[in-house]
Amino acid sequence: MEYDDDIWNILTKLKSDPGTQETPGISDNNSISNNTGSSSIGSLDISNLDINSNSCGCGCSEVISEDHMQICKNCSAIVSKMIENTAEWRFYGNDDNRDGDPSRCGLPTNNLLPKSSIGSMIGCGYKDNIDIRRIRMFQMWNSMPYDERTLWNVFDKMTGNTINNGIPQKVIDDAKVLYKKASEKKISRGDNKEGLIASCIYHACLINKIPKSSKDIAAMFNISHVTLNKGNSRFQTLLQINVSSPEPMDFIAQYGNNLNMSIKDIDKCKSLVSLIEDNDIMNDNSPTSSAAGILYYYANVKNLGYTKKTFAKACNVSEVTIIKCYKIINNHHAFIISHKSNIFELEQPVLLV
Template identity: 25%
Template structure:
């Protein structure tokens, strides 16, 4: 906060800065601390949202969750611990031990844990399902998908880890921020690709029955993976941009490889044209694509390299120097 005040060192009125964290009033000209340990008398109200613009700041209270009974703010009485002298009547003991949202809360926690382990951004968590359309309202998309399916079809007896992972998979696809199936399996406590595929089909089937229309999953493009893979490999911005352009041009070719395999192969090619080439095994670890698959995808791309690699990134001679 800037203001004018008299500085005894400058011997004139100067602009001063008030440091709220330290409580110091500092002259902006000479750096003299004019007053120290001031008490900040402004309001304590804060907002803990990711983006506080347009939101009223709040001091206490958890966020409302429209998916839970009473917005998720109902009181739950815990059972007394061993040795506790606390006594509860039968009525209150029953209230404390039963929670209609217990299964939902557990599933939402699993979704949150998986999101954190996958490093998913908050844009995956904004949508409200209605009977005919989807409107962007601050809420968790994956949570809503899960609740919609549970409301229509009880999930008892099913692999809940696979169901939760499938909800996140669908949410990522719809937000055009896809993750690989192997990545989801790695955070779903041993869930296999086959189990995840079955869970996804189960969810899509029941959502389509509920909405009366097909569910748009979003098209997976190889270029969608490059930025994340490149960041994990330590690629510079120019190399990542070149890889994205190369993959976009490769879509015009008839190369029957999965988007992830193509992304891994193009990353390998691009890094070989830089001063910091990446080892095939490192690319395999980051992309979760087998080294043999990357080599075969590279062989399919090799005849077209001069066509797909941007001219501003590498010239014809550099491209021809690459080994087959």
């Protein structure tokens, strides 16, 4: 917070100056004082004034907001000014008879693109001719440095490939921050760049506890699974961020919804996952494969009528992998059925005394 005119320093200097004469018609009894009347301007000490507070130099802490300024209620001094960070629109159609809206918008502040936030952007409409579109393109190129324009293209690609695939905006924003940090350490090109972009989305999903498999992320960016794995290795080399790995429990609800299973069946499958993990029945498979195998096992026991092909399509796991996981769980079928949790709601035998 900055003071425009420190009037209190001026008045204090005038009060303490011995050569200053009293203004006619004003007596000593009418000396200016604060609301409490306990101290005058001559005894006001502002040397220890905290400029980060909203209190005025007169001692009053009550301020009002007007025209993006904090104004003291007591003496009407400007305590501070507020900086507007939102986009600023200006209309330039008052001097002609055009029906359109030749508006110009100042770019909002973006900490990831600080230099580009200084410029402005020319809006375009559906009926604009090719000349206006070229002017808009050239103006955008000139207002954005090369390095930030490259970042902007990457951010635009991240948003376009993920926003329609169920990725929240919070995850996209975190991925942009991760990519900027990685790009500042080392420049990536070609497949390495594509893999790093997808890897930033993948790690942002892990940080925000959004269950997405590596195959899902690779499909969003139309890259191979191998390219994404290389991007993950490059990501860990550059940033060295430790994130928790996904678990089968994270994918049960997602795969269950893809299969249109009821909420009750999904909850039962979650209980089955906990039982299998607590007894170390299946530990050598990936989280997605384990989740698909557990769902397939539960569907077979309950006779829900799903086929292997349906599971493979809904879970994005091959039929061979699903059957492999199913057989591992089925080897412990007697233990699971007889467990006290009674997941499948079978009638317990009554012991006769």
